[in-house]
Amino acid sequence: MTLLTSDPRSAPSARREPPASALGVGPRGRFPALPRPALEWTPEVQAATAHLYERVARVIPPVEWPFHAPYVKAINDLKHVRNATILAHNYMTPEIYHCVADHIGDSLQLAKLAAKSDADIIVQGGVHFMAETSKLLNPNKVVLTPDMKAGCSLAESITGADVRALRRQYPGVPIVAYVNTSADVKAEVDICCTSSNAVQVVESLGAERVIMVPDRYLAQNVAAQTQVKIIAWSGACEVHERFTAEEIQN
8 A cells, every 4th residue: 555655734725614605505585584592591491401401411510501501492492493403423512412413423424314304404513524515415405514613634634636636646546535525625536435335435446556535544444455556645533543552452
């Protein structure tokens, strides 16, 4: 397996925030403005959220619930008014994961759920590449991401410009992208894969060499299971890199 030596995380172009329009914010007037909720801890809020607090009582102290509860109630009320669904990644905080999310899962599971959604609005509780994926699967829906700065170190390790540079460096060599990439990157590659079907996707291309981006560890695992020569981009998840085989064994 060939590992490209440049460190993409040091490149100044590796972190780019997509404009709001890229995530499908609808035209003005499509959803009329509603009164802003008071977001205060009241007996009404306490009663309306008591059953939800039971789900998180072991991880959110009683003294903190009066801060979260008004937001939980307001969000749940609003999503019914707007016919919105909230897709929350497994890494969300307890008050989101257990109290406002309609569906939970990893990035692939959320993408599948987004494709089946009949809601008018999809709110993506996760990093922005997940919201982009939901928009790709639902071009006519409004997809909202609460925090445009919620990024993924793996997805940010490569850009569409990097993929174009790879094509110039390796003309004719097909490029496979892990689904945990931006829409910018997906638009430039030949095909996408998941961690479970990566070997199958690589071998389906019928090529002697294949470039895999951006996860070098996924590329290494694929290289060990196929005769296809893998050229790997040197991207990685900053969290995954912290784990060692010794830690797993212990």
